[in-house]
Amino acid sequence: MKLKVTLLSVFTFAGLTAQNIQNNPGSNHGNKFEQLGTILPTPNIYRTASGAPGHGYWQNRADYNISAYLDEDKRNLKGSETITYYNNSPDELDYIWLQLDENQQSNVKNADFPFSSTLPKTSNDQQLKATNLPAKDNGYGVNLEKVTDVSGTPLRYTVNKTMMRIDLPKVLKKGEKLVFKIDWNYNIPNRMKMGGRGGYENFPEDGNDLYTITQWYPRMCVYSDFHGWQNHQFTGRGEFALVFGNFKVSMNVPADHIVGGTGECKNYEQVLSSEQLARYRKAQNSDEPVEIVTLDEAKKAEKNHSKQRKTWTFEANDVRDFAWTSSRKFVWDGMNVVIPENNNKVMAMSFYGKEAYGLYRKFSTKAIAHTIKTYSEFTIPYPYPVAQSIEAANGMEYPMICFNFGRTEKDGTYSEGTKNGMIGVIIHEVGHNFFPMIINSDERQWSWMDEGLNTFTEYLTEEKWDNKFPSKRGPAWTIVDYMKLPKDQLEPIMSNSENIIQFGPNAYSKPATGLNILRETIMGRELFDKAYKTYAKRWAFKHPEPADFFRTMEDASGEDLDWFWRGWFYGTDPVDIAIDKVSIATPDLEAIPKANEITYKVDKPLQNDFEDISKIKNKEDKNITFYVDKDKDLQDFYYRYDRGQEKVDNNKDYILNRVETTTTLDAKDKEKFKDITAYQIDFVNKGGLVMPIILEFTFEDGSKLYDKSSAQIWRQNEQKVSKTYYFNKNLKSVQLDPMRETADIDTSNNFWSNDGTNFQASKFQVFKQKQGEAVRGGANGKVNPMQAAGKK
Template structure:
């Protein structure tokens, strides 16, 4: 009988609870859970979100020599990697990335490409690396190639903290025409443009979180790489011009004497200077008269390098002014087809503006040049160089240049794991692009004001994926929202409507400074913003980044005190869904006068409804929550109360 009574009582309580909650999905216990955002620190990573006193990071320096053959569209090269083990662990083996192996129908990337293809897919191309030699410290290596990874099994373990090895790999590959929209070949009237990336074996990251990071390259997930110094030589036909990451070390050998003078002019000019103009494209005198040339580049403290080469390149450049007083170069390389209608003739102007804006706001740009290449790739970033679609114009061209160069802060300076956390580079970058776009040339391409009520249905789609999903797990048609837009809008809301620009910017700049050329995790970012801004933001991170929760604020009702408008009114607002935000309420009384009342998010800690008093003398004409549409409210219909009569 006792058991039956307990069951009856439990059923009754459950029924009452369901009845009470039928109009709201909100639970303050879920949103403000005291242990959800409660993480312990370690000697490697501080509770403040900064690197800890025992933080360590391995490094890899690269020396590369490669030759591009424009008759069979191939690259042949050799890379020497000096790999240093700063970890507290002995390493019995090494892992390298062989991303070219994804461009093959038999690879994991090839076999997981839908029959309809896609931006990151691989159909009907059988490329990949041919490895001809692998050695460790000059001796033949015992190695295994598995899809886009190579494991080298060491005869002697690398010593902890001080171990150093030299890895040499000789390789070749056929250049894919469309390499997952990250590299490829663009045909033009004056010859093909080669945009070359993922073009040499690179070290996988060994870190304090996962040890070796060995997720295969499938296409959507980008890169996670160690920092180091690069010296690389590219041999091409003398008719070609090469641009690449870092600094060109032998300008006078690969350009004509007149072009070398123009480089010196560009280094001191805020206006674009033509290095090789459109009129010189078919002039043999615009290139040195040799069979082939070797271009020598150096890029310091970088995680990768890329390059582009073509005999069809127009080249121009201008000076970039950095906040420290240092001067570097903005460079553009593009074909004749890209000129006109605010096209690539403005590219260098756009590059200069983007780099100067972010350097003044966030952290000074660290490479000696910033180069934009017009070619087949619609938009892709590498240290100091970006690839953009050759047909982009006006706001579209500025937008893609600005976005790709924004990546030189996330993830080139702040080295997050793109293979797992696309939002930590794409979302951050989308966020900073909002402000750069508005600022350019006194608002020439200024964004319209965002109405978050209109955007909400797209943020909270029924088939959406959580932001904190591996990029290759996110459905292809969701990647733009989950990796770019939703985190970008979330950070904008956090800056503009929750913390305010001063507190947010201070915390963000400290995050960048603390993690420059290091490897933060999402938790390091969350902690950094919380500590720097002085807020526990678990209530924001969880619904926005981890869950698929929605926001629905409403005005539930108005009641006059003693049914007399002259004595004031009690207004009840309600949170209908599992996400919550601060509340802004406009109260309009008869005659048109408005009163705005603002509440912090803490009003929702006591439950899903909140009552407040307004001192009115006249009847209330309307009450509206979130009148400026700054929060992504999924249902605007219940945001405004009006009297029935």
């Protein structure tokens, strides 16, 4: 275990130190192109050097059977669960860890990650109150009623803020399972006032609540080969690390509530009216959204608060979590979606109040359908039977269900920004079904592995929704303002979730932009898409780490991308490549080759001037007989020459017998080259981050040419490089990065114009190459000592 912890520590803090690891720190080359090497964890039987799961890969599992009771009057949720936990690890466990995420809403049970505070400039009646020292319990957080084994015997447990450890009465060995029970309750917070991901929203106009019940049950922590127990506290930001399992959940709610949840409802026949059930069955075969609960029915339900109860039953297999929603305000529509890659039939459904009807009825369910189809193209085929979007004035994701915003004005109108924002957030949150609900990364540690990869795939999906869609994250130019920030306001992408200041740009935008640059500019779509799909396929329903992603992208594409991961993910340098200078030269077509007479002296013996200690000791060793001394046939002219036994005049001057390789140009060649002009463009890397050099050449006749040099052009000098081009028409201007595809933070130094005053043309000589006889023996036309001595 100590070895595992040590390796993890190196990787966990890589974001703070790894970008400074340089093999040649005093040099102007090599450092940015060094392999990541020991920055990445050592491959093993669980995770291979190719980025794929190893032959010894394992992961644990947890199945849940949960009953919930929603008390609308008290705004309290009561639950009882039976967890079956499977130890598939090679380790023996004497305790297990569970997450109590609702404790983050408590002011005395929370994770205690405070923020700095200062005097306010303004305040309001909700904010201004006397500081209670010590803090008084605000009444929120999980209240544990019972923790027992399957027979009802109490289990010993300890609660540490948002985490609970259960001490097992006997060791849980490899291949064994543990069945235990927990009863609990908690007061549901008003998430519109207190914040958080789950809770209720109250609508004063009709006196109803809309409940989003999320991270609501005590749930198992991940125990893994790379971390052991992931029991880092939940602070509200770093999301979740969870195990896969099967869920059976029943929710007892007011009879006039409509419930949506992870998985499939198993008793629609009991909870829906005959008309609603008939509409649901129609929706299952419709390629257009069908209202299952109509707007009129939802408005009527808002007015009559039933005191009766109904129980809804859901089941979901191979999911890592379960969330649900409940309200009498819901309009509910749905349609059938077929995923071409696996022929999976999916019910795409939306739940929303009348406040969102003008937007959600038109766009939501179709946006779900578009998302799961497009993500299936770029990753893996969507495997689940349901995908749902709930309008709840926020954005958060869970398996098969997510919560999004999107309400109209009271008159039913809406702005374009609201429409696009709603479509974008639906695509994003539905897309989270893939990252991290299926490709199940550790969000508590690496936010970018779900948010960044998902935001990138969201961008691809938005682009396929509407070519004019104003995506805010993904295009390279959108990250420039963030990359311009001072270094003390930036962290590497490879940083822990809780330590990031600019969380949105760091965890969402910069990773998404980097992947888009890889796809469009560095790798190309074909190579990138194959590698990206390979990563998704390899790690579907598993627990990937950053190294698994980095290695797979290289393994499946044949591209060495360590320089990119080092710069973009481990560093904070921006891209700022500048055109420093353009030098112009024209050919001298009348140049005559010079035939200068060259003299030289015959080479002296090619022996070391200094006899090293090994030669001296070998010569003195009476047990050593040298091979050339034993075999007289090996004692040639140079054996004797080296020992002074052959005499050569080393002071005599000889004339080099040269073979002329060039001659003057003929008339045909002069005509061919008369319009050629050479342009040397000098580039300076002012930002520090290497990138391809992309150029647009514009000529005086209005024509254009384009060229791209890969980032490898910087490998021998990371600070400055030059490229020379030969054109047979006059160059008017050069534009660096014309499509703004590298996130260059300063485009003012990306342009050069040939105005005739900012250069002085030079000349370069041009000769015609002759076909000459090759010189034998590497003598280059010189007399060797054997020739000078007249020996053979």
